[in-house]
Amino acid sequence: MIKLKLWNKLRHRWWGQPLVWSLVFIPLAGWLSPHIMLPEGKVYLVYLPLAVCISLLMVYDWMAIPGIVVAIMIRYSVRLGPEIGIIMTLLYLFCLGVCWLGYRCQTQRDWCARINVLGFTPPRLIWLLAFPPLLFILSLQLMIGMGLLPDEMGMVFGRANLMHTLVNFHALLIAGLSSTPLFYFVLRVLNNPRFLRTLRCRFRLEVAPGVKTGETLLWLLLLTGMVFALCYPTGVGQKEFWIDYSLTLLLPLMLYGAVRFGYHLNCIAWSVALLALFFNYRSYVRVDGRLHDLAVVSSMMLVFTLSVFLLSAINSRQLALFAKMKRASLQDPMVGLPNLRALKRDLALAPRSTLCFLRIAELDLLSRHYGMQLRIRFKQHLASTLRKGLAADEDVYQLPGYDLVLRLNGYDDEAKVAEVHATLENFRLVWNGLPIHPPLGVSYCGIAGEVEHLHLLLGELSSLADLSLTSGEPESIRNDRQDVQNAVKHKVRLLHRVQRALDGDGFILMAQPIHGVRGDSYHEILLRLPDDKGGALSPNEFLPVVHEFGLAYQLDLWVLNNTLKFMDRHRDTLPSARFAVNISPPTLCRPTLSRDVRQALQQYAIEPYQLILEITESHLMQDIHYAATTLRELRELGCRIAIDDFGTGYASYNRLRMLEVDTLKIDGSFVRNMLNDPVDHQIIASICKVALMKRLHIVAEYVESEEQQMALRALGVDYMQGYHIGQPVPLTSLAAGTQAEA
Known part of the structure; x- marks a missing residue:
């Protein structure tokens, strides 16, 4: 436990977790980046180190910079010497510093907002996706052109190397778009393991209504099968079939997942699928004209990724807004209690219930003397007091005016109603130092299932609650109260x-x-x-x-x-x-x-x-x-x-x-x-x-x-x-x- 607390404290020190994870993930990202060695130089299909650096900044902010500098310096100094290491470190530092500074200036305190928040999509697309690869490519070409760096990546000026530059640029964009969220989630989990539970909760919230576990597993199975089929070694003739037809089938499958399963699951699944596809590019790309085919495939994957992620984020936002609107439609905005629509829903879900109507007499008079806030506070405190004696699935509901309704489990449960009545008798609201206890009338009835004419039933209960104010006891809708019901119907007519x-x-x-x-x-x-x-x-x-x-x-x-x-x-x-x-x-x-x-x-x-x-x-x-x-x-x-x-x-x-x-x-x-x-x-x-x-x-x-x-x-x-x-x-x-x- 002591070691765990110490490790958690290291999250806020640049020499702690930011330094450790930089030294671990940046070399790992370089090793995982799929690439091709050509006579003209190295061509990357997905360049992950820059994406890892951006992910570290998104988690640790400026504290990640020292760790990134140390990791880049070690990586390039060991391979190419200290001079190259210093130049590459300065190049990374320039690109990341400019882009992160621009992002922080535009987003201010909201820089750490959730990665799928659509409101921050424009600044993230500009500062964290488009600018870093562009600055990195231009700076790298400038350094190579000036002779300060070897042409290891084949990025020198000239028409002959235009295709190499295009493929490398696609590699940076694809990594920034797909792998940055993946590394971000991994770092968040390592930073705080409880984020894994948060991530699982987001999976459930973003899933469309009606989605079953079997549907999710079937979708993952289809995606895995299609990726496996593309990665499986085939003949030359079949490669043309895969690149011309089968590769495009990934888009409708991922779009379906974007609509049904939301952003987070699609992001992780597609990022892993992309890495698997680019690691096995030889299975669906022709040997002759390889760079041209790779450019076509990488541009296609870039468009696929952008389309899938944007649609996933939009759909997740729509589902969140729909859920928020649904919750708002079931709650009174002033008092904060469930409303009549929520009562009707809960009555339909419960097989047998007892509906208890509370009439708060003289609350109108008190509101005129002490203000509307008294009415709101009285109902809120009364509901809070009543909920202490209710079961988890029982609740108090707001009615327009000066009434409340309780839904209790069981059919026509007199014992529970008696407990509610005793609670009401002992309830006092202290307002400006004065205990307030207006007369409270109680009426109740048993309900089996959904009520078709709930408003008429509440009208009858309201009349009985008025009678309860006189009798001092809870009144029930029974045959011996048929005269009251008839009086209500006569009044309506x-x-x-x-x-x-x-x-x-x-x-x-x-x-x-x-x-x-x-x-x-x-x-x-x-x-x-x-x-x-x-x-x-x-x-x-x-x-x-x-x-x-x-x-x-x-x-x-x-x-x-x-x-x-x-x-x-x-x-x-x-x-x-x-x-x-x-x-x-x-x-x-x-x-x-x-x-x-x-x-x-x-x-x-x-x-x-x-x-x-x-x-x-x-x-x-x-x-x-x-x-x-x-x-x-x-x-x-x-x-x-x-x-x-x-x-x-x-x-x-x-x-x-x-x-x-x-x-x-x-x-x-x-x-x-x-x-x-x-x-x-x-x-x-x-x-x-x-x-x-x-x-x-x-x-x-x-x-x-x-x-x-x-x-x-x-x-x-x-x-x-x-x-x-x-x-x-x-x-x-x-x-x-x-x-x-x-």
Whole structure:
């Protein structure tokens, strides 16, 4: 172990691993370089020493230079003498120094990026592939031409040696393109043996989807067989066949490997195959015209190598991008948890599961007070806490909004759900020093295999989670909860009916008379929704759905516009008719309400005094400032404002002091029993006294008898509304009745 640690420390010393591997690999590369001895000089088929030097620089950076200098000096001094050794060392040092300096200046800190990263392909092709052989050949020719070096490589100026120079240049390019990555991988493994595991992991990541081990082995077997067939000694006639036809079959085989197996495997396999082919060039190259055939073969191999490596790198990058996009599509970018798509995939993979829905109540309110970051952190910490008690293949999933979903192993596992519920009860998020624990609702159900309508199932679980907030216990989808499921389905059907009515003017407008004690009168507009049986649904049945799904403003404007349209159409038969239209609290808090009302009045040429807007206060009126501002603008416009159902809920005396209105409508619950209950009688009397002091008109609802009417009149009520006064009738019948009387 001590020796291993010492060896690892030598990676960062120029006299350590860089020097050792330079002394080992540079002589080895010279010995492995296939070449031909001709009368004119030596011709290399693949020149490996320069490729090894570049690989050493890619692993050890500038620390490799001393080792390269020592290795080159020893290699050439032993063979050709110290003077030649010094000149060759300076030649190598010049070529490598210029090219590596240019590469480092262009790539900066990213010089050591992975060898197959396409973003660094241009600088590597220029500085590490094209320039080193070019500088090396030109410098070598210059030295030989000046008589400083012997013509060992046959690289002197002149037309007779042009083919020798071309083949040698191809040898340098092929070695730089194919053997540099091979030596780089070997050095990385020797530098750190754990890189072998990294290399194997890259093999798996770069393999195309659906590739089996048998396919990889078959491809390697075909490549080995084809290389063996090319290297096997044959007759002269067969050599023409191999060089003209069979050699080109390597390209489609390698292109197939580039598409299916990625960069690293193709790089290693093709580099080894090239060395084997050039070592046995005599088996597929004719003896006569050998240099010409070698030039053709080397140029062909150079093009093959460049095509295969580029396609491999591009395909590996595409696979990596596809895998990254696939991972991103299965994860929520804000919270960092698996999303609904990942849940659907995992449900399909698991034979039996328990789906657990978590409703985090009041998280919206907390987010408004503490910021959106609280919502994100709360979900992240809650998921992290829950995962501690989950199995490896179980997980927590993000849902849009303020909910989470758990997938547990086993079908309808109540014990696991109970553990989850206990974890939720003990969970606290400390935010700015304060422990935060909003109410959490839990619902669950068993699932066998893939769910076709997962969104509908999550909708049912959401309703059960709301019920769990009340019961304090996890709720399950079972037969005894069929009423909840039916309620959800009924709500969805009702929502569709409301939406169709809004789109197609399907609502029915009713008008109920309100008579004044002084002889004047007006009508309140009531809304009905037709059902499938020929009847009509009352507002109490469909308005909760309207408010829940945010359709209140759209519905209120529909009622307002259609009422004004009726008044415009029948202004001759109903001159100066007044109508009261109900406005919901969310609509009243809209800053644009007064502008929309003004535009509607101008569009239909209706006087503002003919429009009375009835508002119902509730907890939905979130901002009393906006409401007061809107009411003031509407009154300045000329409209009358009435508070509906005064005396109940949030319609209190305190709000009466804050809001500027014209009329109070006493809730019918007080009027109904006022003759028998003295408390109700006194409540109505107190409301009338306050209204008189503020000079407000008073309307009493649910007047159903003559006795009630007389008692209310005695208390100072100005207007009466109820079945005793008149029942609601279709709005269109008002115009028809007027025409009939005429």
